[in-house]
Amino acid sequence: MSFVVDQVRRIDAQLDRLQLSTSGHSVVASSLSTDEIHDPQRAGRIAHLQRLIKSLSAANSAKAKNALVPSKQIQAVLEQAGLSSASNSTGCTTCRSLFEEQQQQQQQQQQRHHDDYSSSGSSASSSSSYEHELEWLLLSKATTQAYGSVLSTILDQTIPLEDDIWYWDDIVSTYRFAGLYSIQTSPIRLYNWSKDIYRDVTARGGRLATDSWREFYGLVGEAVRDRSIADIRRKVVGPLALVRNEGRRKTEALKRIKTMNANALGVLLGEGLSNESMHEDGFQSPSQYGTTADKRHRWKSTVAKSIALMDAVLHTVKDSELPIDKFDDAVAATTHEDLYYELHESSGERTATSLRPADAAARLHNLLAHALPQYSSNFNAMVRENGRPSRLVRYWLPMTLALVSSTTILRIITTRREQILTWIRDLGHTVLDFYTNWILDPTKKIIATIRHNEDSEVSILSKRSLESDRASLERMVVDFAVAHPEGTTTLTETQISELRAKVREGDLTPVLKAYEKDIQSPVKGAIMGNLASALLIQVQKTKVDVEVAMSGIDSILKSQELLFGFIGLTPGLLISLSLYRSLTSLLTTRKGLTQFSHQTSLLLILRNIDRILVGASPTEFGEMSYRDHGLLLCEVHLLRQAAGQVLPRRVFADFLVEMDELVDVRVGLERQMKVVERVRWAYGRWFTK
Known part of the structure; x- marks a missing residue:
């Protein structure tokens, strides 16, 4: 969520609270007459205005990007509203044409403009009807959205200028980038040089259609020699020096544009709706006791003043010849004799009786339809002139090489x-x-x-191998013991069962005794005794022991199979x-080249904010100037966007509170610096991890 969206939503919420008193009854609804209730036409008109007001409300949008209504939609709403004129019957179109005539005579006949409005005060006085109050509320909502559009337009156009400034700084500071830029722009310089030569030849009276080729080329040679003599100073300097000088000139022009736009932002924040809604009583809800007519209508003069301020700022900021330090004075001079400012300085009641909603709407419509687009087009023209070259200029060489080698590449592919x-x-x-x-x-x-x-299942041993070998060993030992019992008695069933149990436990005592006896005479035992049988039984026992060990390993493998x-x-x-x-x-x-990481961006932006605060020149009230305030707002806007990708949601909500205090110039420079220091130690773990 951007800073501009926060401002618009706060102002919009305060406008909604204006309708309610502390007792919970609607202030504007208190003037709802019986005729307005029972007249179907008036009731339909009121319902229409309520729908238009709702369409301009920022509270209806859950998404930050949709909180700002497009300027085209604001203009359409103003045209659909048909706000009242002096007779409460003339539509917005008639009033808009009247206002356009007044705009044409504004600079030459400012005093007469004021007299016309003053003389028409009684006739233009609208009743304090519910319909009239809804018209003012609609105008206020439209002004709030227009205020957000103007702030957003200036802010969005100012921030990218830093990339162009970095581009020219690279060209000025390094020979490599300067040489690359010289190659990139060589076709343009060649074209301009050829155009100058053609102009000189034409001035000398040369015409290819009428003169012979020899005479025409002679004139061209003379023009080239004269041009070479005229450019002898540039030859002394060198091409790279000329390129770097061009980079310095365009860098200064871009910095001037950025500073001028920042100054415009500062004026709009310091004198516009944001300031009025945060510090003044123009947008405060009327109290239950002691509510005067002037206090109840104060917000109308605040809206009118904001329209005049936005108009003055947009007309002043596009003046390319105006010195930067004269911007505030130029805006003040433009608004000094403006009727809307005079009404704001007088009383809210006078605004309600003297200013017609249709005239204010017409001026706001003109601001959105003409002043804001003219500012944008003028700004874009200056950026095209002083910004980095277009992609066609920067990449014509690789594109040309790719085009030339395309036939070779196609042949290889074929x-x-x-x-x-x-x-x-x-x-x-x-x-x-x-x-x-x-x-x-x-x-x-x-x-x-x-x-x-x-x-x-993982297995290195067959499932029945161990059981069969163990049973075979058991039978071999039992058969051996039965065939060669100790003494003369035969083995009983009980003794055989005990022997089977001992074999299962690995006890081969009968076989080993026979083996020990026969091993004393190996040859005799092998021929006449049981030595061979005993050996074979022990081989089977060894096989069973190996399989038991393998079974243990197999069990381990199965337990770790996952x-x-x-x-x-x-x-x-x-x-x-x-x-x-x-x-x-x-x-x-x-994207990776322009943003190293979110943490690195946060640290760099904090550094820029600290430099702005340290280098700011405080006013007599200890506040920073409008120009420094605008520069600070640009950096805070970037800081909010970068922090939103790093901080947890709950921590980011607290971070926004710090940002609101940081951009509040009323707290003073000293307190703003303390906010920056608090942000460093409070949120440093997310900025540096």
Whole structure:
């Protein structure tokens, strides 16, 4: 949300509160007559005005960008309203034409303009009817939106000037940029030089259609020699020095435009609706007790004064010959004898009886339809003249090279079409296989693991291998013990069961005893004894032991199967994220060059704000001048936008309170500097992290 939107919403809310007294009854509705209630035509007129007022209300929009009504819509609403004239019957069109005639005679017949309005005071006096109050409320809403449009237009045009100033500073400070600019503008200089030569030849009486080629080229040669002699001083200086001198000249012109616009912003904030709504009683709600007619109508004179102020500022700011330090005096001289200012200095009651809503609406309509577009067109013309060159000038060389080499590139593409298509197909297959093998398949395995799908279990040992080998070992030992019992008695079922249990625990005592006995005579034991059987049984036991160890490892793998799945997915995700960031950085290179980071921007803007406050010249009241106030507003506008992307929502709301205090010149320079210092330590963790 921008500073201008905040101002418009605050003023709009105060206009809404003007309708209500402390008792909760509508001030303007208190004058609603019986005729206005029962007359269908008057009732329809009142409903129409209420709909138009609602269409201009900033409170109806939840979005910041929609809080400002476009100037075309404001003009349309003023035309649809048909605000009352002296006889309360003439439409807005008639009054607008009357006002245009008065505008043409404003500078020459200012005194007569005042007398005409004063003499028509009694006839133009509108009744304090509900309809009349609604007309003034509609005019006030339209003036508030126009005020926001003027502030937004000047602010949006002033801030980008810094980029053009940086462009020329680079050319002035470095030979590399100066040489590049010299190459970029060489066709323009060649064209201007050729045009000057042609003008000289024409002045000498040369005509290609009537003169011979030899005579014409002779005149051209003389003109070139004369031009070379005339430019001998420039040859001494050098082309890069001329370019840098041009950069200095245009930098000064842009700084002058920026300062003039900043001064205009300061005047509009210091004398316009923002100041009146924040510090004066012009927009205060009437109290329940002691409400006078003058106090009740004071806001009307405030609206009229703001219209005159905006008109004067827009006509003054486009004066390219006006010195910067004379801007405030020029605006004051323009508004000194303005009727609307005189009414504001007198009383609100006089405004209500002397000023017709249609005349004020006509002047506001003229401001939006003519004064504001003229200012914008004049500003754009000055920026085109002194700003950085157009993209065509800056990039004509690479575009020309691309155009010249386009045939060669096309020939290469045509001759190697199959190779290029094969390379594109292979690249597509590679990307698809990478996505399938390293992202899609690992993701499926992770999902299957989470769902305990048996087919996806990690295993290095078959499921039934250990059980079968252990059962085989058990049978081999039992059969060996039954076939070769100790002593002469055979094994009972109980002894066999105990032996089975011991084998499951790894006890092979009967086999080992036979092995120990036969190992004493290996040859005899191998031929006549049980040495071979004992060895084979121990081999089976070793196999079972190995499988038990493998089973333990297999259990560990299964318990960490989800971790292994994510490890398998990680390389693909990292590569995909790196490619995405690279492509994003490539596509947003321009934005990355102009804004290093939000934190860096915040620190740079805070530095600029501190420099403005330190270098500001305080007035006799300890306040900063309108020019410094406008420059401060531009930086605060940028600071709010940058902070909105860094600060949390709740912290940003507190930050806006600090910004409102920072731009309030009434608090004084010393307190504004303390606000900047408080912003540094209170929000520094977000500015520097």
